[in-house]
Amino acid sequence: xxxxxxxxxxxxxxxxCSISDKDNLMIEVQYLKxxxxxxxxxxxxxxxxxxxxxxxxxxxxxxxxxxxxDNTIKQALKAYPEVIAIRLKLKFPFPFAGxxxxxxxxxxxxxxxxxxxxxxxxxxxxxxxxxxxTNIIHYFCIRxxxxxxxxxxxxxxxxxxxxxxxxxVDSLDSDCLIGLIRTSWASALGEVSIHKDGLASxxxxxxxxIKRGEEYDELFYTASYxxxxxxxxxxxxxxxxxxxx
Numbered sequence: 447x448x449x450x451x452x453x454x455x456x457x458x459x460x461x462x463c464s465i466s467d468k469d470n471l472m473i474e475v476q477y478l479k480x481x482x483x484x485x486x487x488x489x490x491x492x493x494x495x496x497x498x499x500x501x502x503x504x505x506x507x508x509x510x511x512x513x514x515x516d517n518t519i520k521q522a523l524k525a526y527p528e529v530i531a532i533r534l535k536l537k538f539p540f541p542f543a544g545x546x547x548x549x550x551x552x553x554x555x556x557x558x559x560x561x562x563x564x565x566x567x568x569x570x571x572x573x574x575x576x577x578x579x580t581n582i583i584h585y586f587c588i589r590x591x592x593x594x595x596x597x598x599x600x601x602x603x604x605x606x607x608x609x610x611x612x613x614x615v616d617s618l619d620s621d622c623l624i625g626l627i628r629t630s631w632a633s634a635l636g637e638v639s640i641h642k643d644g645l646a647s648x649x650x651x652x653x654x655x656i657k658r659g660e661e662y663d664e665l666f667y668t669a670s671y672x673x674x675x676x677x678x679x680x681x682x683x684x685x686x687x688x689x690x691x
Contacts, residue, residue: 491506506675518604530655554688586672588600
């Protein structure tokens, strides 16, 4: 039995799009336009994605990235019944003249590897007897340049809440979750500990708890920022989007 097909008109461009309620798949995407500098990236002018609100003031958005963000959240919830999402900014040291190796995309991979180790070795890390540790960190991030041309990452990490529930999120203890993240980023950069506190920062209300089977509209709304077109230069080493596979 086929699902109901909804059709609506987008005010800004007058284009028509349709979606199947049953399959939740885009049937017509006439409102999607390929980005002029990268033909496999489609641009969306919308107020929501699959029924979830997005940050309209930052639009338009890259449709492929919205889909990647949604899929990443779904994969995390498939793996873990409860997921804690942490938003953060990872900055590069300043001055960074002569440290061109820091711009290597592998730096973020080193950060994730270090964080996995930090979490596993933490005395407050919860372990279940007889259960194999998956130790997977789901994430999505963008690499940007600030107004001062200083590079940084904007990230959202999706962690298994059951494994980190005993970790304090924002205490001054170096073994708290934020402390472990700061240490991991400093390790990835090869920076000494005196620099680490200022290189990883967290906005107010930086954590969100989501549960399997429940809606995650609030998290997706925040995450939609990562899919914005503005300030992005497709193909540029300084403006890149990535997510866990």
